[in-house]
Amino acid sequence: MTTISKDESWQAIDAVRTEVADLIDTLTPDQRLQQSLCGAWTIRDVGAHLSMAALASTTFALKNAVRQGFRFDAIIRESTLAWSRGLSDAEVSGRLRTIVGNRTLAPTTMWRDPLLDALVHAQDIARPLGKSVTPHPEAAATATDWAWERTFGFPFFPARRLRGLRLVATDTDWARGSGKEVHGPVTSLLLLSTGRRTSYDDLTGPGADRARALAGR
Incomplete structure (x- = not known):
């Protein structure tokens, strides 16, 4: 079966971050507020989520974990919504560009987690809009x-x-x-x-x- 190395994974993640930022910048305000493939999140929210693991503080993460009773799905869902509310439209794509080259991992995650996150969420954004992004097979x-x-x-x-x-x-x-x-x-x-x-x-x-x-x- 085909696998890639840790370094190759980060290269793919950076490519996705850049491509998603570029895509988000082309969208109208109505498109940014369209439903993504993630039930609780808009296109804009998914774009914001992709920068959260690398940039959110430990305090932000802990406060949201406590607030959601350490329930995994609720933590991810509500943390992302809170993170998204704190960003302007320009900052959603801008934050993605600032983390190109950033290798920060969220607590308890490994290097394949941000790869999975990036590839899935790029499709969560692109498919409902009828757009395509690079597949990286x-x-x-x-x-x-x-x-x-x-x-x-x-x-x-x-x-x-x-x-x-x-x-x-x-x-x-x-x-x-x-x-x-x-x-x-x-x-x-x-x-x-x-x-x-x-x-x-x-x-x-x-x-x-x-x-x-x-x-x-």
Whole structure:
């Protein structure tokens, strides 16, 4: 299977940060407020989220963790909304540019976490707008592996959610799971593995319809 190194991962992250910042700068105010693939966040919120791990203070993180009772999903959701409210539209993209080259990790995370975050959230922004961003297939394969492997699959649990399906990438050497095969670009398989709700028109194979049904839940 295709994997990339830690240094290559940071290079991909920086490329995504720059591309997303450039994309956000082209959007109208209404587009920035459009719903992203993340249920609780707008396009603007997702852009803001991508700078939060590298720039938010420990105090900010702890206060939000306490406020949300140390519940993981609530911490991420509400911290991002608070972070986004503190930024102007120009600062959302500006902060992304300032962290190009920044290697700061959020507490308890490893280097593959910001890779997964960057690649998934770039699609969370681009797909609802009908836009495309660079796919980075080898980086996406590494990120998708991490979505399946990190702490028994937490917080996405793809092995459990996609039980009975075998995901097979068509643009790089990557496959996971067992059962009816689902073929598609690894970026779409990454989104499927992380529970994103989107059309998945590019998926084929005997398990594709079931995969689309599971993604709609």
